[in-house]
Amino acid sequence: MRRGLVGRTVGHAGAWLLATGAAVTLSWWGVHTVMSGTAYDPPLAVPLAAQPLSSSTHRAQPPEPSPSATPSSPASASPTPSSPSPSAKSSAPPTPRPQRQVPPAGNVKAYSVSGGRVVFDLGATSAELVSATPLAGWRMQVWKQPSWIRVTFTRDGREVSVFCTWHDHPPLVELVDP
Template identity: 55%
Template sequence: MHRGLVHVLAWSLATGAAATLSWWGVHTVMAGTAYDPPRALPITAAEAKAKEPSPTASATRGPAAPPSAPAASATPSRTSATPRPPASAPAARTTPSPTATAAGRVESYDTDGGRVVFDLGPAAATLVSATPGTGWSMQVWKTASWIRVEFTSGADRVSVICTWHDGPPRVEVGDY
């Protein structure tokens, strides 16, 4: 009986040591590759107004009036019914008004593969968020002087590259 108890104790100690060593190794590797948590982007007044819910019809009132035609100054939005641009055309639509922050300006780049948001400072940039579209996958590479986000879906490939090695950050979008 004493011999069996020694074997169980030795097995328990070895298993605990192996699990601790494995956790420490995985934690060390993941700590070096994890990204900063995404920051919330401020919503402009125009975006907030566009997102307000429309009044709904109630049982005691008649149906709500149909929405008025959009103003000429409204920015057209991209829908799924919009045809894809030809393969030779760039696949990006840049949000027209960047948002200023203490570190720089936040700019969003919408592509067929997804959306990428950068915080562009005077001498460097940081990736705020990257979200692949439905049916697309994403991969991110970072160095000290550039960030590349690549969206892939089958043979389709769209890259968003931000570089700042020889001046202020600049962003290029295309099928590379």
């Protein structure tokens, strides 16, 4: 009798495992099929720095000073070497640089609102979002179109937006912070 009870229990456990495995596989396949055709929301935060991070084989170069930060006296400026010294060369392969480099000084403008901070690179005929950072407790959403960018911060039913438009005019930034 004991052998029959153990045999049935093992048989039921095996059937349960088989049915559960089939159900999980079918569920995963169904969710995967549905989700593969959807568009995902963009990331909630855009990196603040457009420079690569330091690693053990490559160090990020400091940003070039803006023209307003350059000393007015040419004698006080120290010359920069045109090529690295032989001791600074490394046998490790160079780390690939991102395609987007730090924009020229004067084109980057930061806008602070009660929900966070938005930074745009304003060109003559278009603009690019450099970063958008919500304050603690605020949520953020970004919309990008060919002639405008909108960043909205929300919290407790309150909505604060930063618009940048450039259709038939140079980029114009509008803050909506009621």
